[in-house]
Amino acid sequence: HLVDSPLFAGRHFQRFDLDPGAKVPVHLNVFADQATSLVAKPEQLQAHRALVQQMYKLYGARHFDRYEFLLALTDKLGGIGLEHQRSSENSGEPGYFTEWDKTWLGRDLLPHEFNHSWNGKYRRGADLTTPNFNVPMGDSLLWLYEGQTQFWGQVLAARSGLWSVQQTRDVLANVAATYDRGRPGLGWRTLQDTTNDPTIAQRRALAFRNYQLSEDYYSGGQMMWLDVEGKLRALTGNRRGLDDFAKAFFGMNDGDWNVHPYTFDDVVTTLNGVAPFDWATFLRERLDGHGPLTGGLEAAGWRLVYTDTPNDAFKAQESRARTNNLLYSIGVSISDAGYISDVLWDSPAFNAGLAPGMTVLGLDGRVFNGQALKDAITAARTGKAPLTLLVKRVDRIDSVVLDYHDGLKYPSLERIGGRPDRLAELWKPR
Numbered sequence: 001h002l003v004d005s006p007l008f009a010g011r012h013f014q015r016f017d018l019d020p021g022a023k024v025p026v027h028l029n030v031f032a033d034q035a036t037s038l039v040a041k042p043e044q045l046q047a048h049r050a051l052v053q054q055m056y057k058l059y060g061a062r063h064f065d066r067y068e069f070l071l072a073l074t075d076k077l078g079g080i081g082l083e084h085q086r087s088s089e090n091s092g093e094p095g096y097f098t099e100w101d102k103t104w105l106g107r108d109l110l111p112h113e114f115n116h117s118w119n120g121k122y123r124r125g126a127d128l129t130t131p132n133f134n135v136p137m138g139d140s141l142l143w144l145y146e147g148q149t150q151f152w153g154q155v156l157a158a159r160s161g162l163w164s165v166q167q168t169r170d171v172l173a174n175v176a177a178t179y180d181r182g183r184p185g186l187g188w189r190t191l192q193d194t195t196n197d198p199t200i201a202q203r204r205a206l207a208f209r210n211y212q213l214s215e216d217y218y219s220g221g222q223m224m225w226l227d228v229e230g231k232l233r234a235l236t237g238n239r240r241g242l243d244d245f246a247k248a249f250f251g252m253n254d255g256d257w258n259v260h261p262y263t264f265d266d267v268v269t270t271l272n273g274v275a276p277f278d279w280a281t282f283l284r285e286r287l288d289g290h291g292p293l294t295g296g297l298e299a300a301g302w303r304l305v306y307t308d309t310p311n312d313a314f315k316a317q318e319s320r321a322r323t324n325n326l327l328y329s330i331g332v333s334i335s336d337a338g339y340i341s342d343v344l345w346d347s348p349a350f351n352a353g354l355a356p357g358m359t360v361l362g363l364d365g366r367v368f369n370g371q372a373l374k375d376a377i378t379a380a381r382t383g384k385a386p387l388t389l390l391v392k393r394v395d396r397i398d399s400v401v402l403d404y405h406d407g408l409k410y411p412s413l414e415r416i417g418g419r420p421d422r423l424a425e426l427w428k429p430r
């Protein structure tokens with residue numbers, strides 16, 4: 001309990017009651033670099049209060065006597081999102097409240113970490129449940145611990161109003177694109193195998209992450225659970241879904257704080273209780289397979305398409321990473337100054353010889369900038385001439401020719417006509 005009880009401290013502090021009058025209190029404790037960051041509007045607090053009630057509706061039972069969100073609004077401390085059973089350590093931008101429309105992208109963090117009180121802390125994979133910190137942990141079930149927490153973190157952001165439906169859909173489009181046909185790493189590595197990454201990769205920077213994969217049990221797991229949601233709906237004529245699994249698997253024994261471990265077979269048994277099916281095969285095909293993980297979208301009445309305009313979530317992600325994400329067109333992520341941070345394996349850029357760490361100095365005879373590259377990609381759709389890049393690699397300067405004519409491409413979700421919109425139903429407040 002001591003290790004599970006972290007402390008945040010700061011000069012500027014404000015405590016908000018997220019469940020006024022409740023026997024089991026929930027507080028949002030905000031610490032900030034500047035006092036001006038602490039001013040929250042009533043509708044912003046209302047969304048955080050709705051998060052608590054929506055989470056209770058999801059799970060029914062609680063496994064804490066009180067819950068304290070610690071939230072640092074800072075650009076001085078490092079970023080954090082770390083779960084505990086009765087609290088969580090979180091950080092956001094100084095404008096978390098005061099620039100609400102600009103800082104929305106990170107607002108699934110509190111739903112995610114709160115969800116871990118049930119999924120991850122109260123219920124934990126058996127090989128992760130060790131008697132003390134000297135016994136090495138096994139991570140084989142992290143696709144439930146983190147994968148379904150990614151799923152509910154985003155769904156609860158929508159149900160509570162922390163995100164709009166459009167924002168939630170845009171984020172989902174971008175996640176889905178990562179697990180679409182052609183994701184290079186899925187060709188050789190499995191979702192299950194990525195549960196070894198906390199041990200072998202330890203969140204160090206990885207070149208060609210799209211090929212190596214890393215901790216893909218988070219977002220790949222999220223896509224798998226969307227697929228399970230769709231299958232449950234199909235099997236039960238839309239009467240039952242992942243809400244029913246969540247309540248049955250995590251929502252028992254109200255007031256019990258003891259860790260309650262589970263195995264793969266327990267997951268299958270509970271799914272069978274919601275809707276009888278060969279769930280072991282369904283899960284193992286996705287965990288051990290090499291196919292795309294976008295099946296849940298179609299089941300929900302949507303398909304992933306690529307358009308020439310980035311959605312708002314995509315733009316927000318680009319601005320947070322200070323990069324132009326052209327991974328789905330020429331295959332690079334590149335700053336306005338030409339620094340290449342990522343290259344998609346086997347993409348046009350990869351095959352032309354571009355790699356992370358290089359800097360593009362010039363484009364078609366002029367000094368490089370990000371917007372000029374996007375304009376040139378658009379122009380090349382109708383032109384025959386290739387793009388010519390002047391590229392600096394360590395102390396060499398080379399000319400790289402990119403013969404690409406398919407235009408800009410960004411992920412987007414499109415309705416499948418004649419099918420019900422199950423995403424809208426999933427994101428509706430309970």
Ligand SMILES: [Zn+2]
Binds near residue numbers: 112
């Ligand atoms: Zn997590």
